Amino acid sequence: MNSLIIEGSPKTPNINFDGDEGSFLISGRSIPENSLDFYKPIIEWLDTYISEPKESTIVNIRLEYFNTSSSKCLLDVFKKLEVIFKRGQKVGINWYYEADDEDMLEAGEDYQSIIKIPFTMIEEEE
Amino acid sequence: MNFDLNQWYSEKIDEDAIFDYMGRIEDEDVTDILQSIEQILKDRNEPPKLFKKVFNVLVELVQNLHHHGEVPSDLDVSYEKFGVLILRDEGNQYRICAGNFIKIDGLRLIRDRIDQINTLSSTETQSLYRIILGNDQFSEKGGGGLGMVDIARKSGNNMEYQFFQYNPNFLFLAIDVII
Numbered sequence: 001m002n003s004l005i006i007e008g009s010p011k012t013p014n015i016n017f018d019g020d021e022g023s024f025l026i027s028g029r030s031i032p033e034n035s036l037d038f039y040k041p042i043i044e045w046l047d048t049y050i051s052e053p054k055e056s057t058i059v060n061i062r063l064e065y066f067n068t069s070s071s072k073c074l075l076d077v078f079k080k081l082e083v084i085f086k087r088g089q090k091v092g093i094n095w096y097y098e099a100d101d102e103d104m105l106e107a108g109e110d111y112q113s114i115i116k117i118p119f120t121m122i123e124e125e126e
Numbered sequence: 127m128n129f130d131l132n133q134w135y136s137e138k139i140d141e142d143a144i145f146d147y148m149g150r151i152e153d154e155d156v157t158d159i160l161q162s163i164e165q166i167l168k169d170r171n172e173p174p175k176l177f178k179k180v181f182n183v184l185v186e187l188v189q190n191l192h193h194h195g196e197v198p199s200d201l202d203v204s205y206e207k208f209g210v211l212i213l214r215d216e217g218n219q220y221r222i223c224a225g226n227f228i229k230i231d232g233l234r235l236i237r238d239r240i241d242q243i244n245t246l247s248s249t250e251t252q253s254l255y256r257i258i259l260g261n262d263q264f265s266e267k268g269g270g271g272l273g274m275v276d277i278a279r280k281s282g283n284n285m286e287y288q289f290f291q292y293n294p295n296f297l298f299l300a301i302d303v304i305i
Contacts, residue, residue: 011157031160031185033153033192065178067185068272071259100175103182103280106252114260126174 004045022054027062030070039073046080056090078115129290145213150205187224195226198296225300244284
């Protein structure tokens with residue numbers, strides 16, 4: 001399985017999805033005006049991945065900011081992975097937030113309340 | 127008497143205003159505005175928590191302008207997205223004022239939306255956010271109706287708003303968010 005790598009910009013995140021390792025990273029900022037355009041290839045890549053996933057898939061989310069337009073797209077990413085989790089594959093989401101950034105912690109908890117995949121909230125020093 | 131945009135704008139720009147913008151809100155303008163404000167906040171050495179809150183709310187407000195900022199024909203400009211953004215440091219709080227034109231038939235929807243959100247407690251705002259996030263609905267702009275709820279949630283304060291009659295077809299909507 002190929003990897004998906006998209007370099008970040010001032011408004012879009014770094015994407016590093018390693019299909020061979022089942023290790024996915026979204027980091028930086030996700031504040032584009034039209035998130036649907038940005039996330040479309042990511043969702044398409046995931047469609048292929050979930051047809052033949054690794055035994056274990058770990059998603060690391062290290063976002064500094066994301067806008068509400070991106071929040072729905074992130075949910076779509078998690079929903080794709082929830083499909084393989086429900087099939088019995090091991091999937092985990094590590095949600096990183098800076099110490100004192102309660103908004104980012106709460107954002108992770110929002111997803112945790114909707115998605116069945118286990119979340120690990122990881123506080124990092126600023 | 128009809129609303130005088132330039133007069134309204136000039137009255138807003140006093141010594142508390144640390145950033146102000148009136149004009150086109152295309153993609154590249156959104157980028158420029160956010161970069162300018164980020165630099166201003168960095169230079170002021172605000173604590174990261176406050177910095178992030180202000181910046182997050184600004185992102186939503188500016189992108190609201192980008193998606194919804196209409197241009198009345200008598201504004202006589204060559205672009206299609208127009209908005210006003212002012213960031214004020216009022217000593218113990220920041221006030222962000224975002225203004226844009228809307229068609230008169232959009233008044234009720236926006237007013238009801240803000241009024242509804244303003245009545246909610248912080249727990250209710252969080253619940254509403256989660257309901258909208260999980261409901262599989264996308265607006266055509268991609269936001270899914272989360273923007274206003276997110277602004278209320280992050281600011282922790284009611285949104286203040288005013289509508290001004292601009293001409294027979296358009297109103298000017300000014301929203302203030304305090305952080």
